[in-house]
Amino acid sequence: MTVAIEKPEQTETAEPAAPVKAARRISRPMVLGAIVVVWLVLFAVLRGKQTLTLAAADLTDLHRWINDFNDSIGANRNSNPLFLYFFNEIRLVIDNLVTFIQHLISQPSGARPVPEIGWLGVVGIAGYVSWAVGNWRVALLAVAGFTFFGLQGLWQESMDTLSLTLSAVFVALLFAIPIGVWAGLSDRFNRIATPFLDFMQTMPTFVYLAPLTLFFLIGGASATIATVIYAAPPTIRITAHAIRNVSKTTVEAADSLGATRRQSLLKVLLPMSKRTVVMGVNQTIMAALAMVTIAALINAPGLGPVVLQALQSLDVGTAFNAGLAIVVMAIVLDRVTTAAAAREENARNAKHDFAKWRRPLLGAGAAVTAVLIYLSHTYLWAADFPGDGTVGSHIASAADSATNWAQDSLSGLTNTIRDVITNGLLNPFQTLVTDSPWWLVGAVLVALGVVLGGWKSGVTTAVCVGLLVGTGLWSDAMTTLASTLVATVLVMVLGIVFGVWMGRSMMVDRLIRPTLDAAQVMPPFVYLVPFLALFGPTRFTAIVAAIVYGAPVAMKIIADGIRAVPETTVEAATSAGCNTWQIITKVQLPMSRSALTLATNQGLIYVLSMVVVGGLVGAGALGYDVVAGFSRGELYGKGLAAGLAIVLLGVMFDRITQAAARRATA
Amino acid sequence: MARHWRAGAAGLAVLGLTLTACGGAKVGDSSSAGSGSSGKCGTFNLAVNPWVGYEADAAVVAYVAQHNLGCTVSKKNLKEEIAWQGFGSGEVDAVLENWGHADLVKKYISGQKTAVDAGPTGNKGIIGWYVPPWLAKAHPDILDWKNLNKYASKFQTSESGGKGQLLDGDPSYVTNDAALVKNLKLDFKVVYAGSETALIQAFRTAEKNKQWVIGYFYEPQWFLSEVPLKKVALPAYKTGCDTDTAKVACDYPVYNLNKVVSAKFAKSGSPAYNLVKNFSWTNDDQNEVAKYIAQDKMTDDAAAKKWVEANKDKVDAWIK
Numbered sequence: 001m002t003v004a005i006e007k008p009e010q011t012e013t014a015e016p017a018a019p020v021k022a023a024r025r026i027s028r029p030m031v032l033g034a035i036v037v038v039w040l041v042l043f044a045v046l047r048g049k050q051t052l053t054l055a056a057a058d059l060t061d062l063h064r065w066i067n068d069f070n071d072s073i074g075a076n077r078n079s080n081p082l083f084l085y086f087f088n089e090i091r092l093v094i095d096n097l098v099t100f101i102q103h104l105i106s107q108p109s110g111a112r113p114v115p116e117i118g119w120l121g122v123v124g125i126a127g128y129v130s131w132a133v134g135n136w137r138v139a140l141l142a143v144a145g146f147t148f149f150g151l152q153g154l155w156q157e158s159m160d161t162l163s164l165t166l167s168a169v170f171v172a173l174l175f176a177i178p179i180g181v182w183a184g185l186s187d188r189f190n191r192i193a194t195p196f197l198d199f200m201q202t203m204p205t206f207v208y209l210a211p212l213t214l215f216f217l218i219g220g221a222s223a224t225i226a227t228v229i230y231a232a233p234p235t236i237r238i239t240a241h242a243i244r245n246v247s248k249t250t251v252e253a254a255d256s257l258g259a260t261r262r263q264s265l266l267k268v269l270l271p272m273s274k275r276t277v278v279m280g281v282n283q284t285i286m287a288a289l290a291m292v293t294i295a296a297l298i299n300a301p302g303l304g305p306v307v308l309q310a311l312q313s314l315d316v317g318t319a320f321n322a323g324l325a326i327v328v329m330a331i332v333l334d335r336v337t338t339a340a341a342a343r344e345e346n347a348r349n350a351k352h353d354f355a356k357w358r359r360p361l362l363g364a365g366a367a368v369t370a371v372l373i374y375l376s377h378t379y380l381w382a383a384d385f386p387g388d389g390t391v392g393s394h395i396a397s398a399a400d401s402a403t404n405w406a407q408d409s410l411s412g413l414t415n416t417i418r419d420v421i422t423n424g425l426l427n428p429f430q431t432l433v434t435d436s437p438w439w440l441v442g443a444v445l446v447a448l449g450v451v452l453g454g455w456k457s458g459v460t461t462a463v464c465v466g467l468l469v470g471t472g473l474w475s476d477a478m479t480t481l482a483s484t485l486v487a488t489v490l491v492m493v494l495g496i497v498f499g500v501w502m503g504r505s506m507m508v509d510r511l512i513r514p515t516l517d518a519a520q521v522m523p524p525f526v527y528l529v530p531f532l533a534l535f536g537p538t539r540f541t542a543i544v545a546a547i548v549y550g551a552p553v554a555m556k557i558i559a560d561g562i563r564a565v566p567e568t569t570v571e572a573a574t575s576a577g578c579n580t581w582q583i584i585t586k587v588q589l590p591m592s593r594s595a596l597t598l599a600t601n602q603g604l605i606y607v608l609s610m611v612v613v614g615g616l617v618g619a620g621a622l623g624y625d626v627v628a629g630f631s632r633g634e635l636y637g638k639g640l641a642a643g644l645a646i647v648l649l650g651v652m653f654d655r656i657t658q659a660a661a662r663r664a665t666a
Numbered sequence: 667m668a669r670h671w672r673a674g675a676a677g678l679a680v681l682g683l684t685l686t687a688c689g690g691a692k693v694g695d696s697s698s699a700g701s702g703s704s705g706k707c708g709t710f711n712l713a714v715n716p717w718v719g720y721e722a723d724a725a726v727v728a729y730v731a732q733h734n735l736g737c738t739v740s741k742k743n744l745k746e747e748i749a750w751q752g753f754g755s756g757e758v759d760a761v762l763e764n765w766g767h768a769d770l771v772k773k774y775i776s777g778q779k780t781a782v783d784a785g786p787t788g789n790k791g792i793i794g795w796y797v798p799p800w801l802a803k804a805h806p807d808i809l810d811w812k813n814l815n816k817y818a819s820k821f822q823t824s825e826s827g828g829k830g831q832l833l834d835g836d837p838s839y840v841t842n843d844a845a846l847v848k849n850l851k852l853d854f855k856v857v858y859a860g861s862e863t864a865l866i867q868a869f870r871t872a873e874k875n876k877q878w879v880i881g882y883f884y885e886p887q888w889f890l891s892e893v894p895l896k897k898v899a900l901p902a903y904k905t906g907c908d909t910d911t912a913k914v915a916c917d918y919p920v921y922n923l924n925k926v927v928s929a930k931f932a933k934s935g936s937p938a939y940n941l942v943k944n945f946s947w948t949n950d951d952q953n954e955v956a957k958y959i960a961q962d963k964m965t966d967d968a969a970a971k972k973w974v975e976a977n978k979d980k981v982d983a984w985i986k
Contacts (some may be wrong), residue, residue, distance in 0.1 A: 055844060057911075074751065075778055129863050213748050218757045299742045308743070311863050311886065313960035314870075380691045411875070422824040532867040537833065537859035538825050616861040618825065624858050628837035633747050634769050635837070 031451050040442050043436045050437035052474035059638055060472035066637030071335040074214055083215070091221040098167045098220030106159035113158070118376030118383030119150055120368075122159065122454030126332075128369040130363060134339030138332075145332040151442075153389015154303065154325050161302030162329065164220065165288045168227035172284050175231040177277065178641065180239025184273075190240060191293075194652075202605070202650035204612040205230060205294045206630040207643035213298050223300035228535070231287035242273030279342035282334060286521065289330045293523040307525050307638055316403045316529050323526035324395060330521040333513075356542030407533040414534040421486070422540050430482035438474050445652070453659025464652040471641040471648075472550035479621035481649060483539050483614070484607050487546040491603040492596075494547065495554025499599070500584055502555060503562025503592075516552035524549060524613045532617055537646075542614025542623070554599040561595020562588050597661035604653045622646055677750035707737035710938040711759040714741050717862060718888045721966060722955035723762040723787065726957070727945055728944040729970035734985050735937045746770065746838060753928035754780035760942045761926045765791050775926070782932050784939075786924040788946035789886055793839070795832070795898040795977030798873040809863055811850060811900050818853040820878045822891035830854040833881030835865035842914040844884055846900070849915040854880075869893060886949040888956035937985070944984040 054060070076083075100327045104116050117125075123146045130137035149158035183190040205226060216222040246269050254264045296304025310319035332418035376382040433441055442465040449461030468477050502509040524545055535541040565588050573587045589596070615623025622642045628641010686945055710731050714724045731737040742749070743756060750770045750824045752758030753789060764770075774781040797808060807813045814830070821830030827833040832854045833844055846942045859865050865881055866889050872879035883895055900917035953975070958969035974981050 040866065059846065071773065074754075074773075210748055210751070213751060217755050218742060218744065218748065218752050269772055292964065296743065298748060305743050308716065309721070311964075312716060312721070315864060315960075315963065318963070378692055407871075409916060411871070419824055427824075428745070529863060529867060532864050533871055536823070536871065537857070537864040537868050538823070540824070617864050618857065618859045620825075620858050620860070624837065625858050627860055631745060631836065631838035633773065 004536060016508060027450060030597030032448070035447050035451070036442060037300070037434070039432075039440065042440055043432060043590050046437050046440065047435050050439065051435055052438045052469065053434075054475060057635075059635075060641075061636035062470070062472055062640055063635075067634065067638050070211065070214075070636055071633075073211075077222050078479055085553075087215050091216045094171065094216075094221040094224050095219060097170070098164065101163040101167055102160065102220075102301075104163075106156055106163050114380075114383040116377060117373055118379075119146075119155055119385045120382035121373035121376030124146055124369045124372030124376075128365050129657055130336045130339075131331075131365060134336050134343060138336045138339045141335055141511075142332050145328045148328055148391075149325055150385035151387070151389065152321055152325055152392035153387075154306070154392060155385040157301075157303045157306055157322065158325050158329065161289075161292055161304070161326070164223055164227070164300055164302060165285065165292070165329075168224045168231060168288045168291075169281070169285055170319065171224060172228045172232040172288070173235060173281065175228075176284065177237035177239055180236040180277075180280070181243055181270070183236060183240035184243025184269075185265075185596055193236065197236060198654070199647055200229050201233050202608065202647045204609075204643050204646055205291065206297075206612055206626050209294070209298050210636065213577075218299050220300070222298050223295040226295055226298070227288050227291040230291055231284045234283035234287055235277070235280040238283060239273070242276035242280070243269055244278070248274045252518055260437040275341050278337060280495050281388060284342070285333045286330060286339060289326060289333070289521060290523075290622075292326055293525050304523075308522055311525055311529065314529050315528075317398075317400035318531070319526045320399035321392045321396045323522050326523060327518045331517055334517070403530045403533070406530060411534055415536075416541040418538060419485050420542075421490075422538070424483065426486050426539060429486065430479060433478040433482050434475055438469060441478060442469070449652075449656050450556040453593050453656045454663070457482060457655045457659040459464070461652050462656045464648045468648050469531060471645045473622065473625065473638070473642055473645050476621040476625060476642065477645045480619075480623065480646070483543055483619060483621070484546075484604070484611070484649070484653075487550065487607045488600065488604050490543065490547055491550045491554050491607060492600060494551045495558050495599050495603060496589070496596075498551075498555040498560025500562055500588065502559035503588070504584075509559060512555075519548050519552050524610065528613070528617055537618030539614075539619050541617045542610070542619030545613055545617065546607040546610040547608050550603045553606050556604040557595055557599040557602060558592065561599075564595070565591045593659060593664045597657060597664050601654060601657040601661060604657060605650060606651070608646060608650050685951045698837055706939050707731070709733070710737040710739050710936065711752075711757060712739055712741050713752065713761050714745065714757045714854060715746055715749060715761065715763065718956045719789075719886050719952055720763045721959055722888075722947075722952050722969070725959070725966035725970040726955060726973060727762060727941060729967060729974055730981055730985065731938050731941055734981070735941060737936075737938050742900050750774050750781060750926070753926075755780060756928065756930060759928055759936075760784070760929040762942070762945070763787055763789065763923050764926050765923060766921050780929055782928050782929050784927045784932070784943050786946065787923045787925055789923040789949050789952055791923045792885045792897070793885070793918035793921070794900065795843075796869070796895035797880050797898060798869055798877075799894055799896055800873055800876050801878065809896060809898050811852075811898055814880075814898070815851075815853050817878070821854065821880055823857070825857045826855045830880070831857050832878060833865060833868055835856050835882055836860070836862045839882070839884065840918075841882060842908065842911055842918070845912055845914045850901070864908075869895060886952045886956070888953065888960040891953055891957050892961060899980050941984055944986075946984075947980065951980075 019378075099107075102115075104296070105122050106115055108114060108589075109116050123143055127139045127143040128144045130142040146158075147512060149155050152158075152533065159432055177192065183193050208229070209222075209226060212222045212226055250272065251264060251268060254268045259267065290304060293304040293307050296308050299305075303325050306322035307319045310316075310322070372382075442462075445460055445461045445465055450458035468474055471477070498512065502512055527548065528545065531541050531544055535544060569587060573583050578586065611619070611621075611623040612626050613623070615621070615625070615627045622645055625635075625642035626639045626646070628635045629637070629642065707951075710728075712724055713729055714721060714730075728739040728741060732739050732931075742752070744752065744758070746761070746764075746767060747770065749758050749761050750767075753774060775783065795811075802809055805817065808817060818830035821832075822828065823831045825831060830853055832843060832852075833849060834841055834856055837858070838861070846852075847854050847856060859868060859881075865883065868879055868881065869883070869889070870893060871877065880898065901915060903917045903919045908914045908919065925942055925945065927939065927942055955969050955973045958964045958972060959966060962969075964972070
């Protein structure tokens, strides 16, 4: 899944000298404690004053102004030259691209009742390409995965989704790689671009779906552009990171040999960062797939509408079947691109005996694929996937009975868990942040920013707090903040437990990891219904959904961190007589401190990206505001303001945790 | 060596061709029947708003347009706001079930004049507060709003902050509930479930586990044929009692659901426009088709076919 915010640089300039650091280490927890005590005392005195609450249907002037602005764009759409000659042209180009790919693999094309290439051809291409860019193992996986779509009875839907994903990824890369290279070469441009990238990744899609259809009309173009906005940033960030990390001496060597700027870019920088860039492409593909269900809200064809429509009649089985197809597609594309990145590496390092066989084999593979394409173009049996998707209906009914069982036998337990956490943790904390005067909470946040991340992050926090007040949704933002932090705490608890377990045992890792991948790419809409049945429409349901999405990232990062602790250190501790518990708490966890902070950062950002989904299941606050703004014209301005508030919370959390992470590694 | 392989590949290709050439029907041999002639109707762009009742409307209208009028129907899954926006750009021809939406009427019918009213669907939209049937049976007096405060504490949840919980659903629907609670002096708090799915699941669980739930709901709705929720009587609606939304203290009006079409489509003379204009059926009709879709899990097309074949006379009246 997407790494929403760039990993903190591991090799940042070292912070102040050692004595200062030692002094700080003693005092920081005390300062934090003092801040909390002052807050609690002032809260007791000032409770309920200046809390800036706003009722669900009320608007501020800002919200009304955004509405009017939006309306005036809509009213002038057909006469404005900007629309006639700019947006319409973009739309035409992208629409044509999407339709072209759809006619190729998913939709009836021209007089033909079937697409140009039938299932057999597509499976052949998938296998061949995976083998050519990766290896035979991922090729087998690709063939199996694509055949599975057909068996599920979702061939056409899957191909529609694949078409949209491919067009979106293509358009995204067209822009993202040059921009990424530029950001890699120029520090100034990088600084300018970063806030925009943050914005593109944390702004809830619901907010810009409606305006996009105003600009680019309903259809393939809008869906593609919505996906591009969300999916392009990872490639930009990772490309910039890769260019930046090419060793300075290599570039200097090229310079001293008289290479021009252009030559050193094309012959040195780009080839040397190829492997990392491919990882960026991987992240972009995953992000594009995460948009499948959301793009369906503006009539994007494919698996998304199947999920959404099943949700209307609470048909978990059908939704799960379609969600599973998305998961399979994501896993196939992920493994293939990862293998492609690894091949870049291997090709440079090792000269296999096999290498001289490779070319003729590639030729033979191409010929076989061509035959398959021809067959699938000509014969019905190879064009339409045979059978009627009985595997799909088996999967659906299995998922149905599993949910029913869970609902019948677990709901007592789940209600207890919900009540304990809601009353014990969430309610008190939420009361504290929403019932304190806004300036008090703001001051506490700024103080925490300074203590945890330094002066710079204190300033960022102050700006974010000011803008949050400006959105007019302070109280809702604080409710969301409370739920988000509680969810992040739970994510970290799970992350540490499972991360340590996975980090210490390769076998556990191999068993758990596919589940984690699935949890990250399964559209949340699929599991909302069972969660609603188990927990009711409550804030806790939203927290659980956020945990399902956020915990896998934390677990993976922590597992990697634990594994990176040098073997010799652990052995030394063992021979010194430490038991397992002591090794974990005294050696492995402290030594992977930077992984823990990074996991917190990513956990927070992932949890925050589920705020809107939470709004659909009873979380209220900002998530609900965004959903309501998407549904009702007169609330649009408020929805946009709520989206901005989510971005601000994200930026604030991110800057504080990143600064803290830099300190941890320094 | 390389040449050897290429020869092998070519041989393989020829072999593949000869093996398969004798088996299987070719594309375009006999499958042209499926495409059908589009006649003078052309393409009919039908918005499908995201609820099952609408899906039922759209399924039947699309089925009739396709099979009786020879239209090419393009269904577009869109929320109300975006669907109305599409009238102006020509991407949406018709919306089949409109629930009031005074704001959209003002913006697109009287303002931009891109949309026109195409008459009632025959469905009556009822909005109100509902309780699960077991509760109505166990405490019949709960169906009068005056007794709600008596039971308020029973409706408490982790979300309602010590008061009774009144559950609201999808924000697309018009709601005065917060004002109603205040003006009727009820000891309740409105909790926003945020989606129809959440609301339905809450009622389903409540009926199964005999839990206390009261919430905003509406008819026609497929879920009522699974769990027949009971409506709580609020102070009766009188014309004008809901003009000032902050002071509302009366029940919701009965909505005569209507159809809305784009101005261009209305003037186009397309037979599909006549179909939309004449389309009218009862709540029971819609519930029947919605039940085929939501509970019997039939496809839209199969559900429409079943209903159309059983109701030839109604359909004939639409396309006469």
